[in-house]
Amino acid sequence: MNTKIFAPLLIATLTYSCISTAYLIPAAAKTPAATTTTTANRVYTKANPAVVTIRGNSVWGSGFIISNDGYVVTNAHVIKGQPAVVTLIMADGKTEIPADVVGFGKNGLDLALLKINRRGQKFPTVALSQTTFRVGDNAYAIGTPFDEAFQNTLTTGIVSAIREGGKFIQHNAAINPGNSGGPLLNDRGEIIGVNTGGFGRDTGTVGINYAIGVDLVRQFIIEARQGKSSPVATIATE
Template structure:
């Protein structure tokens, strides 16, 4: 009796387990067949949507879902969609530009300078006023601007977003790169809004940019354009040479100098500095100092008031295919050492200049010298590479210079001298 009861219980349990197993298998088979069907439907839908997208664009695809799109922007942060409604309509581009201005305009200041000039009629000395723009760097009042805005000023006044003007003092200046840092001295109770500094390393021609400044005294004026050129050597009206400049068609006028050039995220990617003009106003060819150049010098300008960059005491010449062929050089890329300073660090390190004088354009150069192909392991293909490789170096430091001499590669440790404006100017022929 007990044995039969036990057997019935075992059979019942086996039936229950078997039933559960069968249900589980059934569910797996159902899910499997269902997923096959879904995958098939998905592929068919994908083909249909692909056809609609080709014929009607993404707006047609979105319209199928009931979402009627007024504008689509493929921007730096992905796709931005704006729906149609009864409210005031702004395009995606407009919304983005308005957002940048709203976030950044309080970080832009209006700089007024007062200098002294002699009036020839009675030799009276009267104040001469200048104007420019600046970028707030910190909440304690440091401001970045152009050196040419402040370098000859006897006093500085800074206009802020609150329509109030405050005194400022010059902290440091880098005339070669046309950069300066000033500091507010009388705005302790004012809330300051530092700008966000981006990078100029990954800029692309055609990328949209925004300039904010104070052209002709009109505070915090915005203009929009694109990056129209990169790595430009530019000689300003003051005779300074800006290397590696960003070229833009964003309108820049007198008074914009020292203001920010921004990307569409509202990050500073350049400091507006110069315009090419035959009329005194913007003609669509404007230039900005890369923000990476400014970031490299700001700490030294604040701490020491100046920057002492390193340079090689030699005269370098850009290689061209014609020069390489004429001089029968062993390399096609690099910079030719025309001459070295007698008794200088480059000569002591063993670098040799040329000895055969030839006419090269409007200049006379020496052929037969070494060709520099690398600095500290960085490949040097042209004068711009030489400039960029030495940009972070300070005078007195040593660099490893790789040269090619008649097909033989040599490395030399060379101490740097202090770079001057004449050294940079010599790079632009």
Template sequence: MKLLRIFLAGFALQLAAFMPFASNTLIPVAEAGLPFIDSQGKELPTLAPMLEKSLPAVVNIATSGRVRVRQNPLMDDPFFRRFFDIPEQPRERKTESLGSGVIVDASKGYILTNNHVIDKADEIDITLHDGRSFKAKLIGTDPETDIAVIQIKAKELTALKIANSDKLRVGDFAVAIGNPFGLGQTVTSGIVSALGRSGLGIEGYEDFIQTDASINPGNSGGALVNLRGELIGINTAIFSRSGGNIGIGFAIPINMAKDVMLQLVEHGELKRGRIGAQAQDITPDLAQAFDLPNGTGGAVITQVNPGSAANRAGLKAGDIVLEINGKEVEHASDLRNFIGLLRVGKKVDIKVLRDGKTRTMRAVVQSPVSDGKQGKALHPKLAGAQFGDITEGSRLYGRIEGVLVVNVERGSPAAEAGLRKGDVIISANRKNIKNLQQFKKAIKGSNKLLLNIRRGNGALFLYL
């Protein structure tokens, strides 16, 4: 407690340096600047009034589930186990995890959290700041942005006011609230260290707020708030080689999370479309080659697919995309993020620079062309899984060749064999594959399957 007081006093003194005084009267800075009387009768700013309003909106999440235990196929043979006197092994094990969530709609009980907090959970238990506990219902998830929406039926809930994360600036104060290591509700503070972080390989759609407010395991899904107590982000990940905090944490901007949440609440899922164009960042060399002024941002179109929405709208390779629906495009990832959050059929206005002149084109977001195959049609042991080619809208496009596991039904033969959604099959029966057609040919007529799989940053073999 002594250390906590020293920390709060030190942080308060830092804030006080930015607060003007006139005629010995304190001028508050937002909610966090409400006066606090110290032992000497002097007024100091404190975060406590803001936190008293914000803490009840952040919840602790505990999940439990069961996963299939991978076994050596020989263990399935009762004669083998009897001969070597090996007892029957459990086929499932119980999993538990802890995380955080944020109440964003008090009347309906909607809670925002991370997909990875509740992924594969059979039960989701919510504990409120006042100690009440509830079972939560899953409304929808979006693994690509790592956002999930759950719901509880409870009265007298407190929701956080949602800020406009597009207005954030590097240097703004930020406060992280969550449940690190299952210790209970904890508050840490810092600043916005950077904006628009992408290319980290954490999620499919990345536009992170970077902060030095301490974020640790268990903080996932918790709130990142400003000094007014307004929600600016959902804490998601840290950059660390040891697993502990080193001052580099990442949060999903609340504007992105809110867009995803609205679709999940309305439709239960996020159906992403695309316009059929690829782009890359504008480097200083490209800016010079295109005769662009120094400091010009945006993304340059590198390819437009024939017959695509972008092609019908009039986009061409070499166009410099400046804005999407009025939002400034600074990087190629912005183009993907903006389009990826729009539902199929939505109209999108694209402002481009071509031959020194700006023009605006309108495209209609279209469904991705899918050549997906149901696993049962490919092989009986793949029943319950859906496979597809890696298309241009995927974050894996151009980075790896193979067949993508699009979905796996829980309890299906494919799930019991160990396949997971997001796996990439790069070889089948020791034959390298690049697409569904080659995959189908490699496993045709085989009773057993040997699959080489890329999963995240690792690789493994599955024998079915």
């Protein structure tokens, strides 16, 4: 064969082969983007159903259900001066349930216990932590800041300091008026404290917030359920 003819034919054949067989090579499969569940997602999903908004005559605050028969913990200052029966707005934002005021913390302890008026109904609960919390641990707050339109808002931060041997937790998860009485949670979605207040709302300082530690909360619940709580709020008048 004439080499002058053969060479162009070979090149043409190779070129044609590359083009004509390209469609036989499958395209790289597209992997769908993975959905990542964060710790904050898990904490909120676990705890949020048990977090309630508390509505009185002139105030509102937050609280959480600690037993499936309907006991609810909040701050004394949330319901101080309110009727003996307050309204709870459940996490769905629609269901409203009356709750009796059972009792208040003694010796100025800013805690109160409520009992939902629904016999036979089982409620979602959030557990009290049995483990030690430390400075630097993650902290999660759920509550209703400013207005009921912001019901069950989640904020995150860390435990900044432990005060008075664990009686109080300093943290920097954002809380505002209305968050009072809501839970401070750990990575397992368990209660480590009850959010009570913060400094700097009028001065511009942020990130210094306080919660009552879980050991005080646990002891208060035991005494209140035994009828040993105060019938009136013992916190100082502002």
